[in-house]
Amino acid sequence: MTTAPSWAPNVREANPESLNRPGRLPETFWAARPLFKHIRQAAHSEGCSGDVLFYSTLARLSGMISHHYRAVTGIGGRASINIFAAIVGASGAGKSTGSSLTRALAPAPDEDFRDGLPVGSGEGIAEAFMGSVEEPTGEVVQRGKNAGDPVMRRVRKQVRHNAYFYVDEGQTIARLGERSGSVLGETLRRAAVGETLGQTNASEERTRYVPAGSYSLGLLVGFQPSTAVPVLADASTGTPQRFLWAWADDPSIPDKPPMWPGALSMHPGQRRLDEPCDIKFPTRVREMLWEEKVARGRGEIEVPELDGHAGLIKVKVAALLALLDNREHATEEDWGLAETVWAASCGVRDNLVERAKREAAAERQREEDARVLQVVREHEATTDATVAVERVARLVKKHASHVGGITYGELNRRLASRDRKILRKAIDLAEARDWVLEEGDRLCVKTP
Incomplete structure (x- = not known):
């Protein structure tokens, strides 16, 4: 029998099934590219899950890259590359470590990038891109030493294009979304696909307008299994299917930490564009996505509710993997890797859904037993x-x-x-x- 380590006499062993549960990125994925090995080594050097750092890096970089980057597949115009990721694990399992490590792994450019903001409200998300600037009124100063200078006025408008949000406990989002009049859920769903954010109010200082296509936004949320289950159960809102899901633990963390491999020498968040850049996809992928869209539109197929955004999320991941490989076009390999990421995400998600079913069945049985006993x-x-x-x-x-x-x-x-x-x-x-x-x-x- 294995005994608890001397430094933790009250610690008990985890359920062995958790070590083999589906949803972790496979070894074939980590071996596919030197970049992936770099990310995993960086994670393991700090005792962190490779999956956690990978998903954290995707989410943060999606908020850091130029908003001019868009994925183009022939469906739905130019798609944003905004990525939302959810890390699931018990308290203290290392969910937050990935968010902090990705700052060392992929340093932000010296620009106005909002890095690691908390989520307080839907209005607050839009406000992250807002600011005050001086603009000419069209008139000039008539007298004095400044005569002839343009008359300026301070106005509120969008002043930045990049933001990354981090929420340590996903239950916070659920609670904020339950508040009367909250627009948080709707804002998150719009932000995930790069739609217009903000609200129009009577007073100018409370008006926020962030046009579609004018921003990049990434979101990382930490969940405990018990708090993730209610979010997944709320699939009718369309929120949970916009996330990639990952486990916080990693059985492959070595006994002795490897060396820190250093920051990435180049990453797409460091590149800034002055005009739109379309990331295009292989013909086979475009045709496959089109066939699925047509079949769904005709009512010939029914897609499970939680898979409603599968194609779009794989497009986002493949596009970002292409950018990470210093390319502005996606390849078949990018698509295959994105499908691996999606399959792993579904493994986590489906495991949680099954857990929810088991817990619901157990609760029903407890209630039935209580009624019989009564x-x-x-x-x-x-x-x-x-x-x-x-x-x-x-x-x-x-x-x-x-x-x-x-x-x-x-x-x-x-x-x-x-x-x-x-x-x-x-x-x-x-x-x-x-x-x-x-x-x-x-x-x-x-x-x-």
Whole structure:
């Protein structure tokens, strides 16, 4: 039997099944490119999961790259590369480590990049891209030393294009989304596909307008299994299917840490563009995506609710993998790797869904067992009460058999205290069976 380590006497071994559960990136994936090996070594050098750092890097880089990058497959115009990732693990399992490590692995450019912002509200997400600037009014100063200079005014508008958000506990998002009037859920769903963000208000200082295609945004959320399950159960909103899902633990972390491999010498977040750049896809991939879209549009196929954005997410991942490989076009290999990532994500997601089903079934069984137990107890109580009334009725008959019968007061005194509370029922039963009859204030045995 394995004993707990001396430094943690209260630690118990994890369920062995958790070490082999589906959803981890396979060894073939890590061996596919030197970049992946670099990311995994960086993670393991700090005792972190390779999967966690990989997904964290995807999410953060998707918020760091130029907003001019777009994926083009012939479906839905120019798709954003915004990526949302969810890391699932127990408290202290290292969910937050990936977010901090990716800053060392892929340093941000010296530009106005909002890095690792918390999520407070839907309005706050849009506000991350807003600011105040001085703009000319079209008029000029008429007098004084500044005569002829343009008259300026301060206005609020979008002033930045890149943001990465990190939420340590996914339950926070659920709670914020439940607030009356909250637009957080809708904002996240719009941000995932690069749609327009913001709100139009009566006052200029509260108006936020971030046009579609004008920003890059990445999101990383940490979940405990118990908090991830309700989010997945809410698939009708369209929120959970916009995430990539990963486990926080990693059985392949070595006993001795490898060397830190250093930061990536080049990554797509360092490149800035002045005009749109389309990341195009191989003909086979475009045709396959088109066929699926047409089949869905015709009603010929039904896609599971949680797979509703599968094609789009694989497009995003493949596009970012191409950029990480210093290319502005996706290849068949990029697509194959994106499919591996998607399959791993589905493994985590489906495992959690099955867990939810098991927990729901167990809860239903507990409720059913409780109902059965209550019925049994009520039956037993009824049976016990019936027996007790029968017993006391026989005592009533016995005491009433004395010559002249017995008064109610005397009968009450002769009974044990536990029997007095059912005396009335016992007398009624004795009368119903023709054992006794009432004569004035006395009970007498009824003779044949």
